Amino acid sequence: MPRSERLLHLLQVLRRYRRPVSGQTLAEELGVSIRTLYRDIASLQAQGAMIEGEPGVGYVMKPGFMLPPMMFRSEELDALVLGMRWVADRCDKTLSDGALSTLAKVAAVLPTELRRELEESSLLVGAPLKRPTHKVSPDLLRAAVRAERKLNITYADGRGFNSQRVVWPFALVYFDQARVLMCWCELRADFRNFRSDRISNVEQMEERYPKRRSTLLREWRKAHHVASRTILPDSGSMDH
Incomplete structure (x- = not known):
């Protein structure tokens, strides 16, 4: 492995740890000797990487360090x-x-x-078959997710029947043909997913919902036995 690539790998490994990690652990993960590991850390520190620690104590990198362009x-x-x-x-x-x-x-x-x-990258994106139309600004939905605020929405199910819901939005999933707002629904007392193109009206409430959005996402994954890399299965739990 070229040295520049090894240094990049070391930075990426350090980013995964929030507490000091031993030099031996880092060396084993990179497949290098402990002496090489110490030289690589010294080199990164000389380039401005905020890596703290010393042999026998362990190393941790402060957040905020930007990768050099060549990395x-x-x-x-x-x-x-x-x-x-x-x-x-x-x-x-x-x-x-x-x-x-x-x-x-x-x-x-x-x-x-x-x-x-x-x-000059030749990786291109094909045009979607059909672009859904939305009555509600996606900026508002994203803002509610970030702020962990309850939403009062008017939602039309697949048969066109409207219902009024108070929901706790914790994620917004992007598919080619739809955007899906993942929520805890107070009406159903359960997790529900709402297609954003079926939301005809939305009001962000002053009240924050009682859990963190990261907690809701973990609970949703646990309830649906979904792996951490998977956001939303095709079947989902769409509210019809």
């Missing part, structure tokens, strides 16, 4: 370009502008060779 591998650039292009093509204007701005900022700090690779 992107080709597959990481491919993932970044494809993901940002998907968001720019599939999402609302706020997220679309954010994706394009992110790509521009990354390109601006990349070395010439990597910038050319990013700009």
Whole structure:
């Protein structure tokens, strides 16, 4: 493994630990000697990485350190370009502008060779079959999720019948053909998923819901036996 790639791997490993981790553990995970590990940490510290610790005590990296531009591998650039292009093509204007701005900022700090690779990427996003129409601003839904605020929504089920719900929104899932608001529904006293294109009216309430959104997401995954990488199964628990 090239040294630059090894240093990147070391940074990524350190980011996973919130408490000091021993040099021996880091060396074993990277497949290097403890002496090489100490030299790599010293090199990263010299480049500005905020890694604290010492041999025999352990090491921890303070949050906020940005990766140097040369630390992107080709597959990481491919993932970044494809993901940002998907968001720019599939999402609302706020997220679309954010994706394009992110790509521009990354390109601006990349070395010439990597910038050319990013700009000439041949990973493209196909056009969706049908774009759903929405009566409610997705900005409002995202804001409610971030603020952990209850929402009072008017929702039409698959047969077109309207109901009034007070929900605790904790995630917003993006599919090609729909966006799905994941919530705890006070009416059903259970988790429910609501297609955002079927929400005709929404009011953000002043009251915050009593749990953290991360807690609700963990409870949802546990209740539905969903792995941590999976956001929402195709069947879901859509409220009809």
